[in-house]
Amino acid sequence: MKMERARIQGKQDRQEERCMVRKENITAVEHLGGGKGTAYVHHIISKEEFLGHGRMYAKVVLPPGTSVGWHQHVHDTEPYYILKGQADFIDNDKSVTKVGPGDCCLIEVGQFHSLENNSDEDVEFMALIYNEKGFLYE
Amino acid sequence: MKMERARIQGKQDRQEERCMVRKENITAVEHLGGGKGTAYVHHIISKEEFLGHGRMYAKVVLPPGTSVGWHQHVHDTEPYYILKGQADFIDNDKSVTKVGPGDCCLIEVGQFHSLENNSDEDVEFMALIYNEKGFLYE
Numbered sequence: 001m002k003m004e005r006a007r008i009q010g011k012q013d014r015q016e017e018r019c020m021v022r023k024e025n026i027t028a029v030e031h032l033g034g035g036k037g038t039a040y041v042h043h044i045i046s047k048e049e050f051l052g053h054g055r056m057y058a059k060v061v062l063p064p065g066t067s068v069g070w071h072q073h074v075h076d077t078e079p080y081y082i083l084k085g086q087a088d089f090i091d092n093d094k095s096v097t098k099v100g101p102g103d104c105c106l107i108e109v110g111q112f113h114s115l116e117n118n119s120d121e122d123v124e125f126m127a128l129i130y131n132e133k134g135f136l137y138e
Numbered sequence: 139m140k141m142e143r144a145r146i147q148g149k150q151d152r153q154e155e156r157c158m159v160r161k162e163n164i165t166a167v168e169h170l171g172g173g174k175g176t177a178y179v180h181h182i183i184s185k186e187e188f189l190g191h192g193r194m195y196a197k198v199v200l201p202p203g204t205s206v207g208w209h210q211h212v213h214d215t216e217p218y219y220i221l222k223g224q225a226d227f228i229d230n231d232k233s234v235t236k237v238g239p240g241d242c243c244l245i246e247v248g249q250f251h252s253l254e255n256n257s258d259e260d261v262e263f264m265a266l267i268y269n270e271k272g273f274l275y276e
Contacts, residue, residue, distance in 0.1 A: 019245040051271040053191035091156045107157040133189040
């Protein structure tokens with residue numbers, strides 16, 4: 001009887017389950033994507049928590065003089081969304097565009113990009129890597 | 139000959155195609171998710187650009203006294219990532235947690251949540267809505 005009550009109580013607890021509120025997971029990454037210096041990646045969800053649709057969602061902080069290296073997205077894409085600072089976005093055709101808060105840098109699946117902080121202040125941007133059309137991780 | 143050159147040139151232009159750098163698309167939304175007042179949604183990509191994996195990716199600005207209403211995510215999930223300010227996160231079990239910069243509020247598929255700005259300053263957060271496991275939009 002006591003056990004049965006405990007079982008029912010357990011079930012009700014699960015129905016009333018809370019979401020998870022937690023701190024971002026900050027990692028220092030040397031030469032991010034082959035870039036210069038140390039970038040700080042503030043992970044929001046893990047790859048598993050992306051439920052098969054992508055592999056990264058994070059805020060990235062690039063201190064002055066650092067960069068994300070020139071890299072290709074073969075089976076996924078990664079729009080950058082600039083939150084803070086002034087950066088140089090190096091496009092798939094190697095042209096350079098100055099970008100700042102509110103700018104969105106989109107690439108198509110298969111294209112290359114990089115981002116450089118050649119300024120005196122931190123650059124902060126959101127990085128979201130999701131899969132090409134029709135592709136899901138197991 | 140001239141046309142052939144133009145055709146080849148055209149092809150090379152496409153191979154050297156640039157990514158797209160553009161401004162965020164800001165929309166004022168009354169009663170977001172059934173909430174109070176006017177929220178400002180800074181859209182980064184469109185649903186089509188999410189390639190079937192989700193339906194929204196945006197920075198949301200909640201002025202003082204406004205909120206995102208209590209709403210459920212049936213076939214998707216929406217982690218909040220707080221960028222700025224202090225907000226009240228209302229969880230699936232209706233418990234309230236004070237959240238600030240760097241906090242991640244995760245919900246499982248099927249759960250409810252809302253977010254209120256009961257402070258005197260703007261709250262800014264990232265909203266990303268992606269699908270449940272195995273589900274893709276056409």
